[in-house]
Amino acid sequence: MQLNNIFLHHVYFWLNNPGxxxxxxxxxxxxxxxxxVETIDQYHIGLPAPTRRxxxxxxxxxxxxxxxxxxxxxxxxxxxPIHLDFIKECSHFxxxxxxxxxxxxxx
Amino acid sequence: MQLNNIFLHHVYFWLNNPGxxxxxxxxxxxxxxxxxVETIDQYHIGLPAPTRRxxxxxxxxxxxxxxxxxxxxxxxxxxxPIHLDFIKECSHFxxxxxxxxxxxxxx
Numbered sequence: 001m002q003l004n005n006i007f008l009h010h011v012y013f014w015l016n017n018p019g020x021x022x023x024x025x026x027x028x029x030x031x032x033x034x035x036x037v038e039t040i041d042q043y044h045i046g047l048p049a050p051t052r053r054x055x056x057x058x059x060x061x062x063x064x065x066x067x068x069x070x071x072x073x074x075x076x077x078x079x080x081p082i083h084l085d086f087i088k089e090c091s092h093f094x095x096x097x098x099x100x101x102x103x104x105x106x107x
Numbered sequence: 108m109q110l111n112n113i114f115l116h117h118v119y120f121w122l123n124n125p126g127x128x129x130x131x132x133x134x135x136x137x138x139x140x141x142x143x144v145e146t147i148d149q150y151h152i153g154l155p156a157p158t159r160r161x162x163x164x165x166x167x168x169x170x171x172x173x174x175x176x177x178x179x180x181x182x183x184x185x186x187x188p189i190h191l192d193f194i195k196e197c198s199h200f201x202x203x204x205x206x207x208x209x210x211x212x213x214x
Binding site (some may be wrong): 001004006010012029033035041042043044046047049051053055056060062063065070071074077097099100101103104105 | 108115119135147148150152162165170197205207209210
């Protein structure tokens, strides 16, 4: 089934302490709380799959996919107090973050 | 709603001819055909959103998200004739591809 009329916000986190199970767990719990932002339609909290090929980036620690029904809902999420709290409480866990925002291609 | 029990395969493509609307369209149509692989549960064909912040990677041309119900379904997709045809017919359109595969985090 084709997903359409959505705004995809996919974030990949690299940990400050890559070996720390404790930090990983704390970040995952932070995301679980972040997921309560009302304008999020669907979300997935992920870890790297064990797949390995040259084109696969598997060095990240956590994947956070948030799907919104509109770009405006994503804008609202960015300034939602729950999101701001998440950044305040969890940003020390990560050393790097990459965000890919995508909208529908007309196809 | 939390997405669970899924395998996320998210691919980002950079075009060989970044300015070519024709190549972009051909790649999008190739993905539309690729989407007919039977083991794909849901998919999204995307373009970069107009959001711009330091952490946002917006230099890619096309986003391809395929959601599978199992890792085995993704394995099967990798060797599906439709996927192999896609690579044969479309790989000359891209200069770079990055793949992020993710599975559920237990949270």
